[in-house]
Amino acid sequence: MTDPVDAAVLAFLDHLESGAPRPDLDHLAQPDRARVRTIVNGLVTARGIDPRAERPAIESLLDGTPLAGLLPAHTTGDVTAVRRLLRGVDHRATVDIDPAPEHPTVVLSYLDLRARFLLVPSDAPTVTAGVRGLVEAIFDGDPDTSRVGIVASASPELLTQVLSVDDVADTITTPRGERHTRREPPLPLALAARRLLEQSAPEWPSFDFDRANSSPLDVAGVAAEIAGRIIARESARSYRGDKRRAHRALLGHEHLFADLVVKVAAQGSAIDLDEEISRITRAAA
Numbered sequence: 001m002t003d004p005v006d007a008a009v010l011a012f013l014d015h016l017e018s019g020a021p022r023p024d025l026d027h028l029a030q031p032d033r034a035r036v037r038t039i040v041n042g043l044v045t046a047r048g049i050d051p052r053a054e055r056p057a058i059e060s061l062l063d064g065t066p067l068a069g070l071l072p073a074h075t076t077g078d079v080t081a082v083r084r085l086l087r088g089v090d091h092r093a094t095v096d097i098d099p100a101p102e103h104p105t106v107v108l109s110y111l112d113l114r115a116r117f118l119l120v121p122s123d124a125p126t127v128t129a130g131v132r133g134l135v136e137a138i139f140d141g142d143p144d145t146s147r148v149g150i151v152a153s154a155s156p157e158l159l160t161q162v163l164s165v166d167d168v169a170d171t172i173t174t175p176r177g178e179r180h181t182r183r184e185p186p187l188p189l190a191l192a193a194r195r196l197l198e199q200s201a202p203e204w205p206s207f208d209f210d211r212a213n214s215s216p217l218d219v220a221g222v223a224a225e226i227a228g229r230i231i232a233r234e235s236a237r238s239y240r241g242d243k244r245r246a247h248r249a250l251l252g253h254e255h256l257f258a259d260l261v262v263k264v265a266a267q268g269s270a271i272d273l274d275e276e277i278s279r280i281t282r283a284a285a
Helices: 004-018 030-047 058-062 079-087 129-141 189-200 219-235 241-249 254-265 273-284
Strands: 094-098 105-110 113-120 147-152 159-163
Touching (some): 105 189, 113 129, 113 189, 254 273
Parallel strands (some): 113 147
């Protein structure tokens, strides 16, 4: 039996594509009629979408959302705009302009992290030979700089490519001719700076010990549990011959390794590990 909802939707498609009469939904039960109207509304909306239209700007998509402040609209970028944007990324960091005569940069600092953001007049942060030379000069002129961000000043989102010293240094390549290191993907300036800070100086939630459960650590129990997991994993591997028999022989003897850990951890311990391991092997055999 044909689903009445499917039949109604197919009739509506015929109406859109070939000009057939618009189907009547009065014969449908109320739940089916609601389902058909939902699908039909979607078809009508999709029909009005121009597949050749330009994609909307990211600022318009984020407008009215909590992320709207990360990507304020920019027509062209300058060091003042970059400084203003970076100051809103993280309250822990300090942001200043280094007014170098030829190539001013915006310096973001937090703890031992110092990143410099250099504007280039392009719509993409492409690392050309000239840009690479500028980045190398920044690293050479300030050894405390650990990252340089190439900011495409002509891009609406101020796309930024963050580089480290290794990214611009002479390096080996793989057999296929690729670099053995991979650069971070370009991101809008605020997101690139936030990612950089999260990697270099992450914020950890506060942690407090449970005062009601402050019993001493059971070293032997923890060691036995770890040894048991390792022995079970290794004896389950597809080893053959003596290696297989040796791993199987250790099953159920994790307490021997736990005892050894306790002895080694004891203050003033002077244990010959080779002798102890040989003893465990003989005991397991």
